[in-house]
Amino acid sequence: MRGFVFLVVVLFGFLLNLDHAFELRKGQKTERISGSAGDVLEDDPVGRLKVFVYELPSKYNKKILQKDPRCLNHMFAAEIYMHRFLLSSPVRTLNPEEADWFYTPVYTTCDLTPNGLPLPFKSPRMMRSAIQLISSNWPYWNRTEGADHFFIVPHDFGACFHYQEEKAIERGILPLLQRATLVQTFGQRNHVCLKEGSITVPPYAPPQKMQSHLIPPSIPRSIFVYFRGLFYDVGNDPEGGYYARGARAAVWENFKDNPLFDISTEHPTTYYEDMQRAVFCLCPLGWAPWSPRLVEAVIFGCIPVIIADDIVLPFADAIPWEDIGVYVDEKDVPNLDTILTSIPTDVILRKQRLLANPSMKQAMLFPHPAQPGDAFHQILNGLARKLPHDKSVYLRKGEKVLNWTAGPVADLKPW
Ligand SMILES: *[C@@H]1O[C@H](CO)[C@@H](O)[C@H](O)[C@H]1NC(C)=O
Numbered sequence: 045m046r047g048f049v050f051l052v053v054v055l056f057g058f059l060l061n062l063d064h065a066f067e068l069r070k071g072q073k074t075e076r077i078s079g080s081a082g083d084v085l086e087d088d089p090v091g092r093l094k095v096f097v098y099e100l101p102s103k104y105n106k107k108i109l110q111k112d113p114r115c116l117n118h119m120f121a122a123e124i125y126m127h128r129f130l131l132s133s134p135v136r137t138l139n140p141e142e143a144d145w146f147y148t149p150v151y152t153t154c155d156l157t158p159n160g161l162p163l164p165f166k167s168p169r170m171m172r173s174a175i176q177l178i179s180s181n182w183p184y185w186n187r188t189e190g191a192d193h194f195f196i197v198p199h200d201f202g203a204c205f206h207y208q209e210e211k212a213i214e215r216g217i218l219p220l221l222q223r224a225t226l227v228q229t230f231g232q233r234n235h236v237c238l239k240e241g242s243i244t245v246p247p248y249a250p251p252q253k254m255q256s257h258l259i260p261p262s263i264p265r266s267i268f269v270y271f272r273g274l275f276y277d278v279g280n281d282p283e284g285g286y287y288a289r290g291a292r293a294a295v296w297e298n299f300k301d302n303p304l305f306d307i308s309t310e311h312p313t314t315y316y317e318d319m320q321r322a323v324f325c326l327c328p329l330g331w332a333p334w335s336p337r338l339v340e341a342v343i344f345g346c347i348p349v350i351i352a353d354d355i356v357l358p359f360a361d362a363i364p365w366e367d368i369g370v371y372v373d374e375k376d377v378p379n380l381d382t383i384l385t386s387i388p389t390d391v392i393l394r395k396q397r398l399l400a401n402p403s404m405k406q407a408m409l410f411p412h413p414a415q416p417g418d419a420f421h422q423i424l425n426g427l428a429r430k431l432p433h434d435k436s437v438y439l440r441k442g443e444k445v446l447n448w449t450a451g452p453v454a455d456l457k458p459w
């Protein structure tokens with residue numbers, strides 16, 4: 045009986061929320077974040093930094109892409125689009141003497157399995173080879189040993205270059221990249237694969253494809269909690285507990301029969317539409333702390349429920365994630381229903397209005413052609429905010445810091 049009363053209360057609260065959400069969508073109200081955050085998102089990087097793009101032999105970039113054009117569509121494709129963007133960006137300078145930042149266009153994750161999964165096994169050798177080349181042909185690398193250079197390393201654990209966490213931790217960040225600024229999707233506090241000063245970016249999600257699934261904003265959000273994806277990864281984690289540190293398993297075990305939770309492993313063709321009909325979208329960690337769901341939730345105005353302890357979210361210095369989303373500790377997953385149903389309606393409405401702000405969505409996307417405020421511009425803003433470089437980045441004549449022979453022996457072989 046007590047359970048029944050609880051359910052009634054929950055359902056009532058739920059309907060109340062929907063009612064308001066419906067009104068909101070009719071009115072299309074949006075809200076700007078007050079204070080610095082909104083302003084930072086709309087910053088224009090042009091005039092605030094100059095980037096020199098090294099010209100490398102095409103075997104480091106274009107040739108690799110020609111071999112496998114699928115690299116344009118996977119979640120790490122930002123490494124390719126960022127290159128194209130910079131080539132025609134007004135922040136690009138052809139005069140390295142006036143550059144604030146140096147960029148080396150290597151497509152380290154464009155090495156796909158037959159199923160299309162990007163692998164990072166060749167990345168260390170390829171990266172070393174590229175750095176060898178720029179350091180012998182131009183004087184700029186040796187001047188700082190990379191401290192005014194940035195690299196796009198979007199794979200799971202960034203420049204640790206391994207898809208399994210223990211192996212990635214064991215490897216650490218590639219020794220030659222230890223002074224550079226890393227632009228990566230991986231973000232978790234106090235982790236060897238996240239260097240201080242790195243820029244955490246969203247994974248690539250295809251903008252046109254998402255655009256083509258938009259539904260009229262007047263359609264109500266009739267799903268309370270939505271999730272599609274794996275709860276267990278039996279192949280890689282047969283005993284359970286490692287995958288998603290057990291958080292996804294806990295979602296399934298606690299809520300598979302809860303009518304407020306629309307959760308399943310089946311990926312329907314209406315996936316994007318469903319997210320637009322949901323109030324909350326679960327974004328639990330998987331093998332990595334993030335997944336493309338985070339981007340999809342923002343684009344489709346579904347409040348992201350972030351379940352990944354210590355996650356560092358994309359552009360966290362510009363996007364007010366605490367205001368848009370809901371953070372739930374991994375240990376609190378069994379209380380997810382209570383946590384979400386006890387969020388006051390006005391708080392939900394405010395989150396929805398913030399999510400409806402186009403600048404929030406723009407920052408999550410790598411559109412082609414680029415648009416003001418998109419993820420490319422946020423990366424540049426992040427680089428501009430690091431200027432001017434501290435004097436300590438410049439080494440004394442003959443001073444060497446990096447160790448060219450450190451790291452696993454296999455990484456030292458020529459590429
Ligand atoms: C940079 O230093 C390396 C030795 O660490 C040297 O082989 C290379 O020639 C130097 N590059 C330039 C452009 O002087």
Ligand SMILES: *[C@@H]1O[C@H](CO)[C@@H](O)[C@H](O)[C@H]1NC(C)=O
Pocket residue numbers: 447448449450451
């Ligand atoms: C560089 O790393 C190698 C391999 O770990 C090590 O043997 C060597 O002593 C290191 N060199 C310096 C100068 O630290």
